[in-house]
Amino acid sequence: MVNFLKYKVIYFLISLTVIGIGLFSIFKWGYYYSIDFVGGTNLEYQAKKNISQEKVKKILIKEKIDFKYVSINQKTISIKTKPLDEKKIDQLKKILEKDLDSSLTLIKSETVGPTLSAENLKKTVIACFLAILGILVYMSFAFKSFNYALAAFLAMIHDLLVILGSYSLFSHFFRAEVDTLFITAVLTTMSFSVHDTIVIFDKIREYLQEEGQKDIEYFANKALTETMVRSINNSMTIIFMLLALVFLGGSTIRFFALTLLIGTITGTYSSPFVATPILVWLEKRKNKN
């Protein structure tokens, strides 16, 4: 049996560092939001020859188009602007073709109006709260004990903070956007986090029932030793799948897969190294009183 709980200060410091960096990034840089939530137009063109970013920006300024972002990747031009109507989009393409002297193929054009995006944001927030509520209700049923549910909940919040923080870094450095897919990844991570914790807690409870209320720390260590292989193996299979998606999947879901990947790692980490130490601490405090 390995005494995992001996190193709880180290686990705490690791979590503190990761979450600290993330929170710093959130407050310093924040996020870029997708047009689903703030409204706007995304355009993507395929050009026949190489185009300079400066030139595209100049044209947009000349046309008085309020753009937020222009990027060129090989011969693909991506432009992000305030909402444009159909006519303006048609016009813009003609002007770009003329001024850049290259025929362009419109490969993507998305517009979301401001009222719709505000509504999307509201609905997404409601969905998140409902999902969290669902998880909480389920947890209180599954654990039947407040301390178990609280420990699992705190581990879930830990994972949430890790994801939110690291996504803010992606947002700042790679312009990843907060979109509906990101929200989906966050919710999936939260459910996965609880899923993993349940397996360990089940084991701890089983030992306590079999051998009576002895030393919780001893049983927690025993449970961790028993479940560690399964936790790591289970996460490995998910991580294989997600790594394949991150490196080989298309660009549209790259950040989505990456978020899920980080979620899986932190979800796996938090169950033995965050939830369990907290549970042991809570139970010991309860027994002292």
Place this chain on the structure above:
Amino acid sequence: MRHFKIILLILISLLIIWIDLPENLRVNFKVLNQKIDFIINPLKIDGEIFGLKIKKEFKTHLGLDLKGGSHLVFEADTTKIKKEDLEDALNSARDIIEKRVNFFGVSEPQIQTLKSQGKYRISVDLPGITDVSSAIKLIGQTAQLSFKEETPAKDQKEATQTPIFLRLTKDTELTGKHIKKAQLTFDNQTGKPQVALIFTDEGGKLFAKITERNVGKPVAIYLDQFLLSAPVVQQKIEGGNAVITGNFTVDEAKKLAIAINSGALPLPIKLVEQKNIGPTLGASEVRKSLYAGVIGLFLVILFMVLYYGKLGAIASLALLIYGALSLAIFRAIPVVLTLPGLAGFILSIGMAVDSNILIFERMKEELRKGKSFEVAFNLGFGRAIDAIKDANITTLTVAFILFNPLNWEFLPQFGMVRGFALTLGIGVATSLFTGVVITKRLIKFFYKLR
């Protein structure tokens, strides 16, 4: 009984394989001087059973983001509609839009009305359509046809000095409702395209009256606020026909005829969202994701076999069955596969072996205690079930809320998130079955347990 079970199992497996067959795959080879050349297609049911017509094609339905196409959302202006007429007006608007969309020859258009926080919207999905601006123009047209005549002027001087379109302001009783059919024709003399109108009986009578009282004067034909033409009436026209001339191209005249034929939208609509994805982008993303899925699957199988040996191989077999079964379910429902949906499915493959790992670790634990394989097998399955059940309920709960099955308006109704939730949910449920039931049978079979 035992034989019966085996035969049933084989039949079910064959059915699943049949459903999963690739679409339009041409097989062409030579064997023993016999040329073999045929096209493989998945199961298709088209027939009658007990007087019930059944038609079902088992093929993969790809979402707009994978197939390419346009997603449009229009918001209806309901301010001028009475509350009790609202439902009817929206449904008829939906039907009219459907008629207009059919003109584009879209294979599977999806037109839905959505109610959200007091706002009414109509979403239109046009797979494969990339000429989105002309689609928006045609769909969004109110297409309210009206005929206007000259307002009686007080004195002659004023009448001749005002421009013609300012004089033609008096509405007549004749509107688009009185038109039976509009069609593209060509002028006999000039060969220019024009739109011929055929009135209903009532419309014909009204038109005759209008032309009778306006001989020598112009009568204007308006579509929405736009003047189409204002011909001067030569004589009273009976027989219920009229033509709209103007500087139309053939295409414009055709679209005008469609707009008139489909009828006027009962309420004005405004475009609030449009997403247009080119077909090449989608196709390359599908290829990449499938490639990623196959590599990932291979890694998972490799890992399972290396770590768990024979048991791992059995779990991998169950995993393959899981893949085939999920695909069959996707095709049977049918689930519209979007890119996030594909990601959800790929993720669920990773999660599917979880129940096997739980069971195997449990079995190893029992084996370490010195129990026989058979006892460890039974205990492993018995004890792991609780943890498996508990652990998967949270995932299913989240998938349920994200999928929003009752279409509650306070929850997101976007296709992307729903696609992910649906495939993840189906994936987890199916994996519970294959990971527990199928694996158990397979172990019994391969280890010759009773």
